[in-house]
Amino acid sequence: MPVRYAIIGAGAVSDYHHVPGIRLDKRSELVAICDPNEQLLQQRVKDWGISKITTKYEDIANDPDIDAVIIATPNFTHHEIVLACAKGGKHMMCEKPLGLNFAQSAEMYRAARDNNLKHMTAFTYRFAPSMRYLRHLVKTGALGDIRHFRSQRFLDWPETSWGWRQYKHLAGAGDLFDMTIHRIDFAMDLCGPIDSICGAVATFCPRDKTADGKPCEPSNVDDWSALIGRFSNGAVGVWEGTTLAKGHHNNGFGWEWAEINGSEGSAVYRLTEPNTILMGKYGGTMETVPVPREFLVIPGSPRNPDEGNPSTVFRYDLVYELTSAIVEDRPAIPGFDHGAIAQGVADAVLESAEKKTWVDVNHQLG
Ligand SMILES: NC(=O)c1ccc[n+]([C@@H]2O[C@H](COP(=O)([O-])OP(=O)(O)OC[C@H]3O[C@@H](n4cnc5c(N)ncnc54)[C@H](O)[C@@H]3O)[C@@H](O)[C@H]2O)c1
The missing domain is CATH 3.30.360.10 (Dihydrodipicolinate Reductase; domain 2)
Structure with missing residues (x-):
């Protein structure tokens, strides 16, 4: 079964890098979209052809039919979304900067590591x-x-x-x-x-x-x-x-x-x-x-x-790296540790x- 991805934050970079990246690889599938902007969500239903949508990232974090998430939201939201998705057992790619400061980013790294999840910072x-x-x-x-x-x-x-x-x-x-x-x-x-x-x-x-x-x-x-x-x-x-x-x-x-x-x-x-x-x-x-x-x-x-x-x-190769890490059960590079250190x-x-x-x-x- 392909790795089932959700996009959290359906703005510019998701459309430009991440959705084409998911689409390129038979081992990955886009299954859900989350964004609080309802008008944009409806647009993405048309653009990306996905009907499972929500305005709340908690729905994605708690959805057992999602394996991995791509977090491409404004910087101040990365920390809370990563902690919720780590708790929900999702593998994660998060956009840079990972958090608003080193303390946040290091905590995000530890949350992924301690839950045995694959984690990647989108250092394109x-x-x-x-x-x-x-x-x-x-x-x-x-x-x-x-x-x-x-x-x-x-x-x-x-x-x-x-x-x-x-x-x-x-x-x-x-x-x-x-x-x-x-x-x-x-x-x-x-x-x-x-x-x-x-x-x-x-x-x-x-x-x-x-x-x-x-x-x-x-x-x-x-x-x-x-x-x-x-x-x-x-x-x-x-x-x-x-x-x-x-x-x-x-x-x-x-x-x-x-x-x-x-x-x-x-x-x-x-x-x-x-x-x-x-x-x-x-x-x-x-x-x-x-x-x-x-x-x-x-x-x-x-x-x-x-x-x-x-x-x-x-830029489409980033998702390939995360999917490979999940399928091959190895760390994704660059991880949240790299994001935190930068x-x-x-x-x-x-x-x-x-x-x-x-x-x-x-x-x-x-
Ligand atoms: N790696 C790169 O080369 C690269 C390039 C561009 C942007 N980025 C990063 O990607 C992130 C997004 O940038 P962008 O240009 O796509 O911004 P954007 O403003 O175009 O899109 C962000 C989207 O997130 C949504 N959003 C806001 N709060 C949310 C929440 N709580 N849950 C779900 N969605 C939420 C917004 O409604 C918006 O649609 C930023 O962190 C930015 O630094 C990285």
């Missing part, structure tokens, strides 16, 4: 072919000893309201929790744990109007975030993210660059060219290298890498910015 960019190949090069020593990590994520977003995303009590933070946290996560996947950081955040736009010109409460979160970090292995990293990089819209994909400099060579991942990397060796020039075919999808995925926009379609680093950025000092990162998940 780990699944990009170029990122997977970069990881392979790092782990096999092809770049030598890793010294520097560098990440830039520049978006050109409108200066109008971001909805729930622009309020601290609903989102936790702005660009830092929305965008930079992905880059903190994949940096640790490449280079290992981060011990200490020096961070900064800034807010430039009031965002006191909606896109259709209606007044709203101004934003109280960052729209630029940056950090310098020291990894346990001695490497150093530099990250910068902004939603205000005019001219970097690029059909919504923005500008993304993540680079590793090792003692033997350098390599670069770019979201906009996810089927190639840039690579160079000592004394040479950075050149385009195709990602080998075996890295274009995660092993076993039925997805055809030649179909669709390469910057979009790797959150610990992101929390340290806010603390560092407030105190104007370096901060040690808390990795203790309990």
